[in-house]
Amino acid sequence: MGVKQDNADPGQILPPIEQELSNELDPKLKKYLRGEGTNLEVLKDKKLKSQLSVREELYGISAKAAAKAEEWLMPSEGGYLEVEGIEKPWRINQHSISSEINISSLKNQHDIIIPDLGPYTLDFNSSGRYMAVAGRKGHLAVLDMKNMSLIKEMQVRETVRDIVFLHNELFFAAAQKKYPYIYNRDGIELHCLKEHGSVLRLQFLKSHFLLASINKFGQLHYQDVTMGEMIGNIRTGLGRSDVMQVNPFNGVVALGHSGGTVSMWKPTSAAPLVKMLCHPGPVSAMAFHPNGHLMATSGKERKIKIWDLRKFEVLQTIPGHARALDFSQKGLLAAGNGSFVQIFGDLSESQHYSRYMGHSMVKGYQIGKVLFRPYEDVLVLGHSMGWSSILIPGSGEPNFDTWVANPYETSKQRREKEVRSLLDKLPSETIMLNPSKIGTMRPVKKKEKQTKQEIAAEMEAAVEAVKDTAFKNKTKGRNKASKRAKKRKELIERVKRPLLERQLKEDEKLAKKPKISEKENALPTALQRFASKKATA
Amino acid sequence: MKVKVISRSTDEFTRERSQDLQRVFRNFDPNLRPQEKAIEYVRALNAAKLEKIFARPFIGAMDGHIDAVSCMAKNPNYLKGIFSGSMDGDIRLWDMASRRTVCQFPGHQGAVRGLAASTDGHTLVSCGTDCTVRLWNVPVATIVESDDSSNCTAEPLAVYSGNNAFWDVDHQWDGELFATAGAQVDIWNHNRSQPINSFEWGTDTVISVRFNPGEPNLLATSASDRSITLYDLRVSSPARKLIMRTKTNSIAWNPMEPMNFTAANEDCNCYSYDARKLDEAKCVHKDHVSAVMDIDFSPTGREFVTGSYDRTVRIFQYNGGHSREIYHTKRMQRVFCVKFSCDASYIISGSDDTNLRLWKAKASEQLGVLLPRERKRHEYHEAVKNRYKHLPEVKRIVRHRHLPKPIYKAASLRRTMTEAEGGKKKEGKLIVLQEVLPLNHYVKEESSKKLSELWHYQLL
Numbered sequence: 002m003g004v005k006q007d008n009a010d011p012g013q014i015l016p017p018i019e020q021e022l023s024n025e026l027d028p029k030l031k032k033y034l035r036g037e038g039t040n041l042e043v044l045k046d047k048k049l050k051s052q053l054s055v056r057e058e059l060y061g062i063s064a065k066a067a068a069k070a071e072e073w074l075m076p077s078e079g080g081y082l083e084v085e086g087i088e089k090p091w092r093i094n095q096h097s098i099s100s101e102i103n104i105s106s107l108k109n110q111h112d113i114i115i116p117d118l119g120p121y122t123l124d125f126n127s128s129g130r131y132m133a134v135a136g137r138k139g140h141l142a143v144l145d146m147k148n149m150s151l152i153k154e155m156q157v158r159e160t161v162r163d164i165v166f167l168h169n170e171l172f173f174a175a176a177q178k179k180y181p182y183i184y185n186r187d188g189i190e191l192h193c194l195k196e197h198g199s200v201l202r203l204q205f206l207k208s209h210f211l212l213a214s215i216n217k218f219g220q221l222h223y224q225d226v227t228m229g230e231m232i233g234n235i236r237t238g239l240g241r242s243d244v245m246q247v248n249p250f251n252g253v254v255a256l257g258h259s260g261g262t263v264s265m266w267k268p269t270s271a272a273p274l275v276k277m278l279c280h281p282g283p284v285s286a287m288a289f290h291p292n293g294h295l296m297a298t299s300g301k302e303r304k305i306k307i308w309d310l311r312k313f314e315v316l317q318t319i320p321g322h323a324r325a326l327d328f329s330q331k332g333l334l335a336a337g338n339g340s341f342v343q344i345f346g347d348l349s350e351s352q353h354y355s356r357y358m359g360h361s362m363v364k365g366y367q368i369g370k371v372l373f374r375p376y377e378d379v380l381v382l383g384h385s386m387g388w389s390s391i392l393i394p395g396s397g398e399p400n401f402d403t404w405v406a407n408p409y410e411t412s413k414q415r416r417e418k419e420v421r422s423l424l425d426k427l428p429s430e431t432i433m434l435n436p437s438k439i440g441t442m443r444p445v446k447k448k449e450k451q452t453k454q455e456i457a458a459e460m461e462a463a464v465e466a467v468k469d470t471a472f473k474n475k476t477k478g479r480n481k482a483s484k485r486a487k488k489r490k491e492l493i494e495r496v497k498r499p500l501l502e503r504q505l506k507e508d509e510k511l512a513k514k515p516k517i518s519e520k521e522n523a524l525p526t527a528l529q530r531f532a533s534k535k536a537t538a
Numbered sequence: 539m540k541v542k543v544i545s546r547s548t549d550e551f552t553r554e555r556s557q558d559l560q561r562v563f564r565n566f567d568p569n570l571r572p573q574e575k576a577i578e579y580v581r582a583l584n585a586a587k588l589e590k591i592f593a594r595p596f597i598g599a600m601d602g603h604i605d606a607v608s609c610m611a612k613n614p615n616y617l618k619g620i621f622s623g624s625m626d627g628d629i630r631l632w633d634m635a636s637r638r639t640v641c642q643f644p645g646h647q648g649a650v651r652g653l654a655a656s657t658d659g660h661t662l663v664s665c666g667t668d669c670t671v672r673l674w675n676v677p678v679a680t681i682v683e684s685d686d687s688s689n690c691t692a693e694p695l696a697v698y699s700g701n702n703a704f705w706d707v708d709h710q711w712d713g714e715l716f717a718t719a720g721a722q723v724d725i726w727n728h729n730r731s732q733p734i735n736s737f738e739w740g741t742d743t744v745i746s747v748r749f750n751p752g753e754p755n756l757l758a759t760s761a762s763d764r765s766i767t768l769y770d771l772r773v774s775s776p777a778r779k780l781i782m783r784t785k786t787n788s789i790a791w792n793p794m795e796p797m798n799f800t801a802a803n804e805d806c807n808c809y810s811y812d813a814r815k816l817d818e819a820k821c822v823h824k825d826h827v828s829a830v831m832d833i834d835f836s837p838t839g840r841e842f843v844t845g846s847y848d849r850t851v852r853i854f855q856y857n858g859g860h861s862r863e864i865y866h867t868k869r870m871q872r873v874f875c876v877k878f879s880c881d882a883s884y885i886i887s888g889s890d891d892t893n894l895r896l897w898k899a900k901a902s903e904q905l906g907v908l909l910p911r912e913r914k915r916h917e918y919h920e921a922v923k924n925r926y927k928h929l930p931e932v933k934r935i936v937r938h939r940h941l942p943k944p945i946y947k948a949a950s951l952r953r954t955m956t957e958a959e960g961g962k963k964k965e966g967k968l969i970v971l972q973e974v975l976p977l978n979h980y981v982k983e984e985s986s987k988k989l990s991e992l993w994h995y996q997l998l
Binding site for chain 2: 032033035048067070071074075076077078079080081082083084085088093097098101102103105106109147208249250251252291292293376377378392394397398399400401402403404405406408409411414424425426427428431436437439440442452454
């Protein structure tokens with residue numbers, strides 16, 4: 002391991018406070034170390050070994066500093082819900098929570114009812130401050146959730162099936178009846194993406210600046226929104242699918258099909274990376290955990306399955322129906338079904354999901370989309386009569402990093418961030434199932450061309466092995482010296498033959514390559530076509 | 539029931555007045571940063587490309603000599619100045635910032651072969667093929683120095699003449715003695731007109747001499763009988779001799795590890811030795827395609843610069859094999875002398891075309907005062923590039939240097955020749971080829987004392 006433990010030294014007795022600290026820091030250290038250190042024992046190169054051991058030590062020091070910073074320097078604390086006595090957490094409703102929390106959080110509990118404009122779907126930007134909502138009947142709106150203000154709303158008078166923010170809150174894409182359109186924050190239509198066709202679902206890959214869409218005919222399109230280039234145009238061949246999610250860990254797009262299969266795609270290949278059979282019936286919803294290892298899928302046979310994506314195995318099956326699924330930043334799973342939403346959480350850190358909370362709305366409201374708000378303990382439900390926002394303590398990450406996502410961003414900071422994220426834009430070839438493979442070296446191929454000395458040595462060794470074999474002593478005049486010598490010579494030639502044949506083959510291969518003769522080489526380029534075309538051996 | 543929900547107060551997270559700085563909050567959790575390796579790789583690629591865009595190492599040429607520049611000397615007390623001597627006897631003191639001559643020291647009748655400044659910076663010693671050694675008073679840098687019209691000429695403090703032409707001179711670090719190389723090695727004192735001591739081992743001319751920076755009584759010389767000899771002044775006899783296959787043109791001691799020296803050889807390689815153990819070279823630096831004429835170490839001791847007969851200047855790492863940088867210009871002809879400036883940022887090369895050229899030691903370095911943000915950004919670029927420099931795309935960009943065609947062809951020819959000789963050479967220390975002497979000693983010892991006993995220098 003790359004970290005030297007301070008308390009491993011038996012002669013050193015730490016004061017009790019420091020001991021406590023080091024015990025608390027160990028699990029956090031693991032997170033910051035980002036995996037195991039390299040095994041330096043197998044290295045024979047001393048210079049490289051010393052350089053790498055210095056680096057490993059530096060990693061240990063920086064992991065310790067990060068763990069200490071997490072311990073002491075974080076400004077906010079996470080939310081929690083603790084029940085006493087015989088109370089069960091899933092019986093607690095929003096009303097009882099609202100009486101216990103402070104007033105400033107109460108504004109996050111609300112219902113917006115817009116009955117005529119159809120089931121609503123929504124999307125958040127990366128910092129959780131801005132929300133884009135789209136009603137099926139053509140209502141598009143962008144809201145600022147901090148101030149609860151409406152930035153822009155418009156009516157496009159067409160069916161809108163999906164809406165996503167692009168890299169900023171300034172741009173969003175709406176999947177309208179015939180084509181997806183990209184709009185400005187001021188409501189100006191910027192682009193009409195005709196190539197995509199009638200899109201059912203849209204997703205945006207933030208670090209690659211790719212807009213992915215799945216349309217009615219099952220075609221997957223990847224478009225680079227910086228230059229407008231269509232990177233990938235894949236006919237999935239698996240029919241129409243309503244379920245599309247992006248795995249934030251590695252950037253692959255997963256589609257759920259009506260046969261119960263989930264397929265994972267990357268823009269550069271025409272065949273899916275993975276095709277797994279998840280349910281006996283159609284897949285109705287899908288969600289990815291932010292750490293990239295867990296995937297939750299729900300099928301129409303009323304089962305929610307939680308998969309481990311490293312081994313592609315089912316970890317857990319939860320009975321229940323889910324038309325919408327979402328994971329929060331802290332790993333809580335929300336399953337929306339009809340007018341009821343269930344929240345599951347792995348409360349004992351054992352990756353076993355159990356009921357945590359629930360919320361039921363007015364009967365008749367059909368929940369179409371559930372989305373956790375980043376960096377807040379809020380879950381927003383998009384349903385057939387508008388959208389509702391409820392509080393789920395413990396679902397959001399309390400401490401944001403200013404340079405990753407800042408809910409209090411000013412316009413200057415937003416512009417800087419846009420430029421920097423464009424500089425760090427990942428090429429579409431970096432989308433792979435295991436992104437930690439980037440930067441590793443491929444193992445060296447064993448086959449190396451043998452040098453002349455090695456070939457000679459091999460031949461000598463073979464001859465040596467056979468030189469001293471004893472021949473049977475023949476009688477009746479058949480044991481002549483000349484015959485013995487001939488036999489020995491033949492034996493040695495027999496041993497040498499395969500090696501010589503191998504040499505010949507390699508020489509033939511080299512000779513086959515057309516070589517320009519020296520004379521032709523000496524001619525200037527304009528006169529080279531007058532040189533003889535015969536390849537010289 | 540205890541409930542708590544994340545609630546942030548706006549004034550805690552935003553600034554009060556517009557004069558305040560914006561508040562920055564960090565959370566180093568790797569879960570918040572998906573695909574960090576891919577992003578680092580893209581940054582490494584961009585950093586490599588940026589480095590190539592900003593790589594403009596040539597700063598300027600110092601024009602003034604009318605014959606080839608044969609030798610240079612640094613003044614340890616005055617970083618901006620450099621002395622240069624040419625083949626027609628002209629010695630000049632240059633101000634590197636304005637690239638003008640500050641002072642001229644006329645007097646030598648023939649070529650000036652060696653220049654050395656005393657440690658206190660007040661005296662300049664020069665020697666030449668007219669068999670004289672001259673001592674000059676160096677004018678102290680005054681505030682009026684920027685006045686271009688005052689081109690002062692200095693009179694020599696003393697002129698000492700010898701019997702034979704002198705080939706090199708070097709001043710003792712922190713002492714009063716200087717040594718000249720000619721028919722034999724002479725040790726002089728500033729005030730005596732005859733050498734106070736003389737060393738000789740063999741009958742060939744000694745072509746270069748260097749005092750050790752750490753041990754002021756130890757000096758290394760190279761002679762035209764292909765040998766490198768170490769002398770000790772206290773014992774007043776030569777200590778060790780090492781004979782190589784080809785002549786060594788110049789020697790430089792590592793200022794940070796004074797027991798190591800590097801020799802610039804005629805066979806296009808530089809050999810680094812540990813002076814206590816001369817039977818094997820510590821390291822061979824191979825990259826030049828023609829004789830290496832001069833070598834100088836950086837004050838950090840981590841790299842050295844070499845100038846070669848093949849019209850290029852190369853910078854090597856002290857413990858490495860291949861050069862990290864090569865500088866060449868169409869107008870720069872055979873490089874006869876190079877110096878690393880005392881602040882490790884510049885390289886001065888004196889060449890056959892009568893010019894001294896000033897180069898940056900790090901080609902893409904931003905000169906001048908850097909803001910802390912700029913410095914951090916440069917450091918980050920360096921670190922991320924070093925982390926991914928083994929990957930093919932990044933390596934291709936970092937390694938790429940434009941070579942002049944004759945040098946490219948000569949280098950590939952040398953490569954073919956070494957490969958034909960016997961495949962890949964063994965990695966590690968290359969044994970210096972030494973001639974078998976009739977006495978069956980590879981390294982001759984004149985003094986009975988072990989060389990290691992002469993070292994009082996302690997490794998820190």
